[in-house]
Amino acid sequence: MIEVKNLKKSFDGKEVLKGISTTYEPGKTNLIIGQSGSGKTVMLKTLLGVHEPDSGQILFDGKDFAALDPNEKRNLRTEMGMVFQGSALFDSMNVEENIGFPLKMFTNKTNAEIKDRVQEVIDRVKLIDANKKMPSEISGGMQKRVAIARAIVNNPKYLFCDEPNSGLDPKTSIVIDELIQEITHEYNITTVINTHDMNSVLQIGEHIVFLKDGELVWEGNSIEIMQTDNEDIVDFVYSSELLKEIRKFHTNK
Numbered sequence: 173m174i175e176v177k178n179l180k181k182s183f184d185g186k187e188v189l190k191g192i193s194t195t196y197e198p199g200k201t202n203l204i205i206g207q208s209g210s211g212k213t214v215m216l217k218t219l220l221g222v223h224e225p226d227s228g229q230i231l232f233d234g235k236d237f238a239a240l241d242p243n244e245k246r247n248l249r250t251e252m253g254m255v256f257q258g259s260a261l262f263d264s265m266n267v268e269e270n271i272g273f274p275l276k277m278f279t280n281k282t283n284a285e286i287k288d289r290v291q292e293v294i295d296r297v298k299l300i301d302a303n304k305k306m307p308s309e310i311s312g313g314m315q316k317r318v319a320i321a322r323a324i325v326n327n328p329k330y331l332f333c334d335e336p337n338s339g340l341d342p343k344t345s346i347v348i349d350e351l352i353q354e355i356t357h358e359y360n361i362t363t364v365i366n367t368h369d370m371n372s373v374l375q376i377g378e379h380i381v382f383l384k385d386g387e388l389v390w391e392g393n394s395i396e397i398m399q400t401d402n403e404d405i406v407d408f409v410y411s412s413e414l415l416k417e418i419r420k421f422h423t424n425k
């Protein structure tokens with residue numbers, strides 16, 4: 173579980189996160205949504221420890237990140253997995269090497285143990301016949317699977333995904349969303365996903381935090397988001413005329 177308490181972050185005097193409080197539960201796909209510039213990336217990076225908060229707390233299963241000593245921070249970081257926007261694979265490493273990289277870097281596992289674990293996650297994310305391929309030789313969807321495999325190879329308690337669907341076609345996006353959701357449930361991971369993909373919101377939005385100009389203005393799930401009258405949400409969700417018509421059809425609003 174990640175508890176966020178009154179989190180504030182400014183850059184050059186401009187407040188980008190204006191006192192965010194929320195709870196991300198394990199075994200759930202937690203989404204951060206909002207218009208471009210609303211603070212989603214800053215929020216995710218602050219959770220990851222890339223940005224230091226100006227004030228407020230981030231508790232990882234009760235542990236306040238800021239209060240940990242460097243060694244404890246390092247240990248906590250090994251419990252975090254990250255799927256970057258655009259996958260961010262190492263071009264000069266093949267699929268196996270990409271996935272095994274965190275184990276080589278951050279654990280004392282032997283080569284044989286690493287090989288076994290890498291194969292386990294390759295099977296889990298269904299990367300078929302790709303072990304020796306280079307990132308440039310596989311599709312965008314396969315690259316995402318590699319990125320997910322690499323993020324979970326060290327059994328993270330917390331998984332952060334920045335726009336995991338960017339660059340994918342709608343069908344592949346759904347498959348990738350479902351894979352992240354399945355893994356989240358299966359391993360009881362606290363997963364936080366940054367997205368502005370409405371399909372993801374509806375498909376895997378078990379807990380959704382909506383940011384507007386650095387403030388949390390709405391929180392709920394994918395069913396509640398379809399029913400709310402909150403104007404900011406309605407504007408965001410029903411940005412297209414087609415979706416507005418569908419809303420009318422379902423809710424008479």
Ligand SMILES: Nc1ncnc2c1ncn2[C@@H]1O[C@H](COP(=O)(O)OP(=O)(O)OP(=O)(O)O)[C@@H](O)[C@H]1O
Pocket residue numbers: 183184188206207208209210211212213214215368
């Ligand atoms: N390192 C930084 N230094 C200064 N300002 C920053 C920095 N990072 C983000 N900002 C500012 O913070 C605000 C929120 O940015 P952020 O990237 O979090 O938005 P976002 O919701 O992720 O947008 P998008 O959907 O376009 O990625 C923006 O005004 C941005 O210019």
